[in-house]
Amino acid sequence: MPGPNPHALPAPSRPTSPCTPTGAQRAFRALTHSARPVFLDLADRADLREAARGWQHRVDIRTARTDRRPADALLIRPDAHIAWAATIDEPATRPRSRLRDALSGWFGTPKAETSVQVTQEV
Numbered sequence: 001m002p003g004p005n006p007h008a009l010p011a012p013s014r015p016t017s018p019c020t021p022t023g024a025q026r027a028f029r030a031l032t033h034s035a036r037p038v039f040l041d042l043a044d045r046a047d048l049r050e051a052a053r054g055w056q057h058r059v060d061i062r063t064a065r066t067d068r069r070p071a072d073a074l075l076i077r078p079d080a081h082i083a084w085a086a087t088i089d090e091p092a093t094r095p096r097s098r099l100r101d102a103l104s105g106w107f108g109t110p111k112a113e114t115s116v117q118v119t120q121e122v
Helices: 024-032 046-055 093-107
Strands: 038-041 060-063 073-076 082-086
Touching: 038 046, 046 060, 046 093, 073 093, 082 093
Parallel strands: 038 060
Antiparallel strands: 038 073, 073 082
16 A cells, blocks of 8 residues: 555455444445445545545545444455545544555546636627
8 A cells, every 4th residue: 555654454355344233244345346446435534525526537535424434434446445544533644645645546647627707708
């Protein structure tokens, strides 16, 4: 995994990691069905979803709720391995930077944001 001080969670994922046991298999299949990487926000972290936005052309950005979350957010590779995880309740700056490093390391550079300049005709 790219970057220093990796989270202890990234490892081969298990269907029960972010989900309750009763719906785990179904939820896991739904998340990995597209064979695309998934950024999974488990703690309503708008800051992390915003950090991942530049990769939305390559990575599905999803939110979910669970009673026992293993992390605030997970980056799941297409082969269902966890590539990155945000520690629960970690302050915003650190995980955003690490998420961008992981996204860049695994999935390349973000899509350049284009700005549209609007001119008004008189």
